[in-house]
Structure formats: structure tokens, C-alpha cells
Amino acid sequence: MLWGSRFNKKIDDEALSFSSSLSFDIRLYKHDIRVSKAHADMLLSIGILSSEENIKIQTGLQKVQSEIENSTWLPDPNEFEDIHSAIEKRLTDIIGETAGKLHTGRSRNDQVATGVRLWMKESLIDLRSKSIDLQKSLIQLAEKHINTIIPGYTHLQRAQPISLAFHLLAYVEMLERTKNRLAHVFNEANVSPLGSGALAGSTLPLNREKTSNDLGFAFPSNNALDSVSDRDYIVDFLNVCVIGMMNLSRLSEELIIWSTKEWNFIRMGDEYSTGSSLMPQKKNPDIAELIRGKTGRVYGNYNSLITTVKSLPLSYNRDLQEDKEPLFDSYDTFSGSLKMMKGIIGTISINENRFVDELDGDFSLATDLADWLVMKNIPFRKSHEIVGQVVKLAESQNKKLNELSLEELKSIDQIFDESAKEVFLIETALLRKSTFGSPNPVMVSSQLKLWKEKL
Ligand code: ARG
Numbered sequence: 236m237l238w239g240s241r242f243n244k245k246i247d248d249e250a251l252s253f254s255s256s257l258s259f260d261i262r263l264y265k266h267d268i269r270v271s272k273a274h275a276d277m278l279l280s281i282g283i284l285s286s287e288e289n290i291k292i293q294t295g296l297q298k299v300q301s302e303i304e305n306s307t308w309l310p311d312p313n314e315f316e317d318i319h320s321a322i323e324k325r326l327t328d329i330i331g332e333t334a335g336k337l338h339t340g341r342s343r344n345d346q347v348a349t350g351v352r353l354w355m356k357e358s359l360i361d362l363r364s365k366s367i368d369l370q371k372s373l374i375q376l377a378e379k380h381i382n383t384i385i386p387g388y389t390h391l392q393r394a395q396p397i398s399l400a401f402h403l404l405a406y407v408e409m410l411e412r413t414k415n416r417l418a419h420v421f422n423e424a425n426v427s428p429l430g431s432g433a434l435a436g437s438t439l440p441l442n443r444e445k446t447s448n449d450l451g452f453a454f455p456s457n458n459a460l461d462s463v464s465d466r467d468y469i470v471d472f473l474n475v476c477v478i479g480m481m482n483l484s485r486l487s488e489e490l491i492i493w494s495t496k497e498w499n500f501i502r503m504g505d506e507y508s509t510g511s512s513l514m515p516q517k518k519n520p521d522i523a524e525l526i527r528g529k530t531g532r533v534y535g536n537y538n539s540l541i542t543t544v545k546s547l548p549l550s551y552n553r554d555l556q557e558d559k560e561p562l563f564d565s566y567d568t569f570s571g572s573l574k575m576m577k578g579i580i581g582t583i584s585i586n587e588n589r590f591v592d593e594l595d596g597d598f599s600l601a602t603d604l605a606d607w608l609v610m611k612n613i614p615f616r617k618s619h620e621i622v623g624q625v626v627k628l629a630e631s632q633n634k635k636l637n638e639l640s641l642e643e644l645k646s647i648d649q650i651f652d653e654s655a656k657e658v659f660l661i662e663t664a665l666l667r668k669s670t671f672g673s674p675n676p677v678m679v680s681s682q683l684k685l686w687k688e689k690l
Contacts (some may be wrong), residue, residue: 248313256556257312257321259563261303264318266353268300270346270429271322271337273449277442278339288333295330296322317556319343319350340441342433344463344551349429351559353450355472358566359421362475365573366410366417367690372580373410374686377403381676381683383587384594384661385500393599396664399585401674404682409482416475423471427452428462434550435459464550466540469558473537476565483572484530487523490579494520500589504582507575523579526572533568536561595661596637601626603658603667604636611650621648635659 272293279289299322302308310321320343327334380399387397427447430437436459443455456462493500503520511517543557594600601622608618624647629639637659644651658667668675 251316252313254316254553254556255312256317256559257310257315259559260318260347261310262563263347263350263354264303264322265300266350267319267322267346268296269353269450270349271296273446274341274429275337276449277446278336280445281440281442283339283439284336288336291330291333292326292337295326295334298329299325317343317347319346340430340432340437340439342431342463344433345428345431345459348431348463348465349427349450351562352424352426352428352452352468355424355468355562356421356451358570359417359424359472362479362566362570362573363414363417365570365577366414366479369573369577369580370407370410370686371690372577373403373407374683374690376580376583376585377407377679378683380585380587381679382665383585384590384665386590386594386597386599387674393597395599395602396590396594396597396661397674398665398676398679399587400676400679400683404679404686406482406486407686413475413479413482416471416478420468420471420475422453423468425453426462427455428459428465430455431459431462434463460550464547464552464555466544466555466558469562470537470540470544473533473540473561473565476533476569477537479569480526480530480533480572483576484527486576487520487527490523490583491520491527500586502584502586503579504584506582507579522575526575529568529572533565536565591661594664596635596659597661598626598629598636600636600659600661600664603664604655607655607658608648608650613650 275284275289275292275296278284279286284292299308302325308325310318310325315321315324323334323338326337377400380403383399384396385399385402386393387395387402427443427450429446429450430441430443447453447455456465490501490503492498494503503518503523505518507520507522508518509521511519539561540558543554547554604625605615605618605622608621609615613621625636625639625644628643628647629636632639637656641651641653641656644655657663665674665676668678671678
């Protein structure tokens with residue numbers, strides 16, 4: 236027991252299992268041991284531990300770590316409050332009384348905050364590398380589809396033709412912003428709370444600079460009270476997961492729509508599809524659906540933590556233990572979803588000529604006709620109106636734009652000539668785009684080249 240002598244009775248069994256975080260914070264064991272080792276080295280450097288005692292502690296902690304790794308000792312959640320107390324108890328069993336010196340000048344409050352920050356830094360690096368992997372697979376697919384025409388939408392109404400490559404590159408941009416957010420959170424997490432004690436530091440001459448350096452942090456935190464109660468960096472982390480999942484969910488939704496019979500544009504790989512137990516013909520996009528579905532949980536995790544923290548007076552309150560399940564769950568879900576999405580993108584097949592005929596002369600080229608009029612010196616508002624009449628005429632005759640004769644065009648405005656009809660050609664529609672950031676295949680190719688250099 237960590238606080239033994241002040242109490243007459245031991246904690247109620249059910250109260251212990253209600254309050255234990257061991258079942259989920261066991262995944263911090265390695266980080267906790269790293270923190271303890273750095274702390275012990277520091278205690279040696281200020282003369283609180285002899286080198287003999289430190290060696291005992293270091294080898295004892297190493298032993299606990301390998302016992303957990305080899306499952307030869309696994310702490311029981313009915314016995315311990317958390318992984319931190321379990322490890323200390325095990326160390327005591329292994330090395331005896333010397334273990335009692337390890338917790339000098341330390342509280343679990345700064346200990347847990349330091350361990351979580353170490354865990355988070357690793358997790359941020361993992362999310363970054365999984366984001367890059369997904370970017371690469373999107374780029375690989377995009378390279379083959381610079382000229383694959385699809386309808387672009389606004390309001391889910393057909394708007395203007397674009398290419399599949401251009402569409403995929405939009406997601407590459409989103410992932411880049413996710414990486415920027417991850418980098419921001421890395422800086423926030425990269426501060427060492429160790430040596431803050433329970434809330435107000437220590438009367439012992441702890442060398443916080445040393446533990447911060449040894450653990451690879453940028454610097455020790457400035458204010459002990461803040462350090463043990465700060466969960467902003469976790470909220471930031473959860474927010475990266477929220478936005479990341481939001482974007483993956485949009486991509487999932489699009490892939491699901493594209494794989495319908497109605498769109499008939501992509502086929503999901505068998506590796507990421509499932510069948511129906513009833514309908515033999517079905518091939519369902521379950522993995523994409525689950526990415527979309529799990530997004531809700533990740534939103535919930537964010538809400539859960541901001542709600543937990545909002546009314547807590549400084550500094551540490553046990554409520555803060557509730558930070559871990561949302562944190563681990565959001566990380567697992569986002570990391571898994573990035574990986575699954577990479578798999579999906581790598582295995583879809585594309586019906587690349589699906590829209591060529593359908594979009595040739597389609598109403599989605601109407602804006603290009605308005606631009607043609609602008610080049611004839613017609614004010615845009617006026618040309619918008621003229622093209623509106625062209626569309627109306629075509630619609631009333633159930634024709635596409637390229638099925639209208641020059642006479643019919645001229646009946647709306649004399650300015651039309653043969654060259655106007657060139658804008659109805661879908662093959663050249665993308666090439667006619669001239670602005671930076673447009674789906675022009677030349678520009679998309681140079682974007683792809685830049686991304687490949689960058690990644
Ligand atoms: N398991 C606790 C947590 O995760 C560790 C800190 C406990 N501190 C305390 N004063 N009871 O927050």
C-alpha cells in the first residue's frame with residue numbers, strides 16, 4: 236500500500252476495482268519505467284542514492300520490464316490502483332527496501348503526466364508516419380489517373396468536370412494539415428513535468444533540467460501546479476484525431492458512393508470488402524463504413540475529456556485519470572483507420588472511362604461556355620444569363636450542350652460561332668483550365684512531382 240500508516244483499514248475491494256486504471260494504463264509500463272530510471276539517475280547525481288543503490292534500482296526496474304514483456308509477472312487489476320504503483324511494488328519484491336528510495340521527491344501526479352507525454356510523443360510519430368503512408372498511396376493512385384475524368388460536385392449537384400487525381404490530391408492536402416497539427420502537439424507534449432511533485436515542487440534539490448534532458452524533453456515545465464493538472468496537450472491530441480477522422484470519414488463516404496451500382500466507378504478490393512450472409516450477390520464496403528462509423532466515437536472521446544476537465548479546480552484531481560481511455564481509444568482508432576484506408580486505396584480498381592461519354596457535352600461544361608463569352612468581351616453577368624438560356628433550351632429539348640446546332644446557339648445570341656462548340660469537348664476540358672491549383676493535368680502533374688519530392 237502506497238500510503239499505509241495513515242489508514243486503519245484497507246480500501247474496499249470493489250472500490251479498488253472501480254478506481255483502478257491498471258487494465259488500460261498497463262500500456263504505459265515502458266514509459267513509466269523509463270521515467271523511474273531517469274529519476275533514479277538524477278537522485279544519484281544529487282547524492283540521495285549511492286551508486287550501489289542506483290544500480291540495484293536500475294537492474295530491478297529492467298527486470299520488472301522484462302517480466303511484463305515476457306508475461307512472467309502481470310499485475311492484477313484487483314490488487315493495484317495503477318501501473319505506477321504496481322511497478323513500484325514489484326520492484327520492492329525484487330530488490331527490497333532500497334526500492335523505497337525511488338519515490339523520493341516524486342508524486343504519481345508528475346510521474347503519470349511525464350509517462351503519458353513520453354507515450355504521446357511516440358504515438359505522434361506513428362500517426363505521422365501512417366499519414367505519410369496514406370499520402371503515398373493516394374499519390375500512387377493519382378499518378379495513374381491524371382486524365383481520368385469524373386464529375387466534380389457542389390451541393391452534391393454535378394458542377395464541373397475534374398480528374399480523379401485532382402480529387403485524390405485534395406485528401407493529400409488534408410493529410411498534410413494533419414501532419415502540421417501533429418507537429419504542433421508534439422511541441423506541446425515535449426515538456427517535462429517531472430520534479431513538479433504533487434503540485435508544489437520539492438524541498439529537495441532535484442535537478443529537473445537533468446531528467447528533462449535524459450528523457451529527451453525540450454525543457455522542464457515552468458509551473459508545478461500547472462504541470463500536474465494540465466491536460467491541454469491531450470485535448471489537442473484528441474482534436475487532431477477528431478479532424479483526421481472527420482476527413483477519413485469523408486473519403487470513406489465518397490468511396491462508398493463511388494462503389495455503388497449507380498456510380499459504377501470503383502470496385503473495392505476483396506481484401507477490404509465483406510459479403511452478405513443472406514444475399515449472395517453482395518459485396519459490401521464494411522471497412523470504409525467502419526472508418527466512417529468510428530469517427531463518432533473519436534468525437535465522443537474529445538467531448539468526454541473536455542467535459543471531465545472543465546470544472547476541475549487546480550491541481551490534480553482523480554477525475555484526471557479519465558484522460559487515458561479516450562486518449563488510447565482515439566489513438567488506436569485513428570492509427571488503425573489510417574492503416575485501413577491505405578489498404579483500401581491500394582486495392583481499389585477504377586473504371587477509368589466511366590464518365591468520358593457521359594460528361595462529353597454535359598451541362599457541367601456550361602461555365603466554360605460562359606468563360607468563352609467573356610473572352611469575346613461580354614460582361615460575365617451577361618454571359619451567365621446567355622448560357623442560362625442555352626442550358627434551358629437544351630434541357631427543354633432533352634439534349635446535351637453538344638447536341639445543340641450552331642443555329643440554335645445563334646438563336647440565343649448571334650455572337651456564337653463554330654469555335655464555341657469546342658468548349659463542349661470533354662477531352663480538352665481539363666487542359667483549358669489555366670489557374671494555379673486547378674485540375675489541369677499539367678498542373679496536377681507538377682503537384683504530384685512536388686509531393687513525391689516532399690515525401
Ligand atoms: N492513476 C492515476 C492517474 O492516472 C495516477 C495518479 C494518481 N494520483 C493520485 N494522487 N491518486 O491519474
